[in-house]
Amino acid sequence: MHGKRAVIVGGSVGGLFAGNFLVRRGWEVDILEVAPENLASRGQGIARHAELEELLDQLDVPRGMSGGIDVTGRTAFDRTGAIISTFELDQQLCAWNQVYLSLFERFPRQHYHGAHVFSGFETSSEKTTVHTTNGRSFEADVVIGADGFRSGVRQIVAPDIQPEYAGYVAWRGVSQEANLSETFRRNIFSHYAFLFMSGSQLIGYPIDGADGSQDPGERRYTYLWYHPASDALLADILTDASGKTYEYGIPPHLMRPEHVETVRENARQQMPENFHEAVMRADSTTVQPIYDVDNDHIAFGNVALIGDAAFVARPHVGVGVLKAGQDALALADALAECDSIPEAMSRYESERLPAGKRAVEHARNLGAFIQRRLDSPMDDPSLNLPPERVIRVSGRPVEHMIEQGL
Ligand SMILES: Cc1cc2nc3c(=O)[nH]c(=O)nc-3n(C[C@H](O)[C@H](O)[C@H](O)COP(=O)(O)OP(=O)(O)OC[C@H]3O[C@@H](n4cnc5c(N)ncnc54)[C@H](O)[C@@H]3O)c2cc1C
Incomplete structure (x- = not known):
């Protein structure tokens, strides 16, 4: 043909x-x-x-020509910021662009x-x-x-x-490494991190700088924070100041400031102090309804x-x-x-x-567990998702789990 x-x-x-x-x-x-x-x-x-x-x-x-930051494993943190599990896995994380x-x-x-x-x-x-x-x-x-x-x-x-809307959204943002505190850079930045909070979960990891740089100080940190949002709340988040609703996703610059402020306030209340920088210091806040x-x-x-x-x-x-x-x-x-x-x-x-x-x-x-408004995936043992397994089986092709009997 x-x-x-x-x-x-x-x-x-x-x-x-x-x-x-x-x-x-x-x-x-x-x-x-x-x-x-x-x-x-x-x-x-x-x-x-x-x-x-x-x-x-x-x-x-050519390998290495399209960016990427190497990490050596995943780390699970509990809602106090304490490390509760680690899993060694060489991975590369990069900017989508x-x-x-x-x-x-x-x-x-x-x-x-x-x-x-x-x-x-x-x-x-x-x-x-x-x-x-x-x-x-x-x-x-x-x-x-x-x-x-x-x-x-x-x-x-x-x-x-x-x-089909899953009943929750991912709040997302990217911070410049240079804008993060010394404590964040030392304790969190290099982790492919999973933060388990009440009824929600944050994933964060380092990516290349906007210009593709992988040099310390010029990289960035990206987060996704899965958080429940009812149909009514989602509709409100997706409605701009003029009353126009963007059914499947609102451009970040049109999101009403009160929603960004709520996300930040929630981060302040629900995340350990060092972690909430990922949200507070991000250049912008975007929302991705989960379908x-x-x-x-x-x-x-x-x-x-x-x-x-x-x-x-x-x-x-x-x-x-x-x-x-x-x-x-x-x-x-x-x-x-x-x-x-x-x-x-x-x-x-x-x-x-x-x-x-x-x-x-x-x-x-x-x-x-987020869709069903459970406090933690462990509230339903049939999900088989204790933190040590979540960090093994998330962010990977399903075929890896099948091969490894996970
Ligand atoms: C700008 C952008 C940034 C993204 N960033 C990330 C990221 O950081 N991390 C991540 O995991 N995923 C990201 N994604 C999503 C990711 O690309 C997809 O989930 C996945 O890779 C599948 O890609 P896709 O090409 O099938 O769909 P998509 O990436 O969603 O692309 C669909 C494309 O179709 C175009 N399109 C839609 N309707 C029409 C039409 N009527 N006529 C012509 N064109 C149309 C859209 O403009 C879009 O460019 C992003 C997607 C986009 C478009």
């Missing part, structure tokens, strides 16, 4: 992985992306699993169409025409929905699948869903970027190696559907 055309909706990591893999397999590819500029100024942190490095190797991204940029720089610029909002497609005699709201049309043999958890492509091919997207199909005729358009596993599992890349590679390989598009789509779905379902299920279990 060399020389066929793909149109990819969504130009974030999933779309760029797919675009790069397909171009290298002889396909002509156009990527359509809402954002007018590239996304490099956005994003916070991710874990760089070995499997992610292998995907980047395939695109000739370092991975994004490696992918963006490799994709042919003239085929990356910023400010192009997908509006629909129609298919006749095996060709599909994809439309954007600015009146352009793109011909495709295959359409790839890499347009994230609210996917417009998915709304057409699988309209019954909707994101699940589960699915029974990810291929529909000549349309495939990848990344968050296909499945959304809550961030506890830490595989969003990796899963998008693995979906993209499986799809590109299937399209390169099969004799027909239907055969390739069927192979793609059978390879990646189980992985997506496993990730969603594992992530649901990790967040269940």
Whole structure:
């Protein structure tokens, strides 16, 4: 199927992985992306699993060139700030935009169409025409929905699948290392930290500086604080000062200051003194409502869903970027190696559907205690989540746990 055309909706990591893999397999590819500029100024942190490095190797991204801070393990802290468990595991943590940029720089610029909002497609005699709201049309043999958890492509091919709110949010922020106290830098900064509080959990870790620097003093610290929020509170958080509600996520600069102040006040009251700096000294505060997207199909005729358009596993599992890349590679390989598009789509779905379902299920279990308003995951022994296990099984591909019998 060399020389066929793909149109990819969504130009974030999933779309760029797919675009790069397909171009290298002889396909002509156009990527359509809402954002007018590239996304490099956005994003916070991710874990760089070995499997992610292998995907980047395939695109000739030199190891070490796209950033990353090495940590040697995970540490569980209780609500007083005392260390209650540690687990040795070499890992690299990096800024999201370092991975994004490696992918963006490799994709042919003239085929990356910023400010192009997908509006629909129609298919006749095996060709599909994809439309954007600015009146352009793109011909495709295959359409790839890499347009994230609210996917417009998915709304057409699988309209019954909707994101389900999990009853809690992740407050997020990034601090400059230089703005953190000496105590924080000495006791917390270098840990991949899990802080267990009453009914909530904070994950924090170091990432590269905004310019990609890994030098002490120039790095940053990112946190995610999982915290319950009722439907009514979420709606209020997502409503700006003019009364406009952003259903799935409010731009940080439009969040009403009283919500930021509440998060800070909660941090002051609920976190040990040194930890609350992660929240208090962050450059900005963002909110990510936690959703699940589960699915029974990810291929529909000549349309495939990848990344968050296909499945959304809550961030506890830490595989969003990796899963998008693995979906993209499986799809590109299937399209390169099969004799027909239907055969390739069927192979793609059978390879990646189980992985997506496993990730969603594992992530649901990790967040269940917050969703159910339990004080601690240990309140329900059937969850099997004492802190020493949480730090082993969070932030890792489910396959690691299966291999290690965890
Ligand atoms: C700017 C940004 C920053 C992020 N930062 C982090 C982070 O720090 N840590 C982390 O773990 N995850 C982060 N994520 C999420 C992470 O990228 C995803 O969870 C995961 O990698 C799956 O990627 P994806 O490409 O499938 O979906 P996404 O990354 O969500 O990308 C979907 C893309 O589709 C575009 N899109 C949506 N609708 C349309 C449309 N109608 N027409 C055209 N384009 C459309 C969106 O603008 C977006 O760029 C970030 C995502 C974005 C977009």
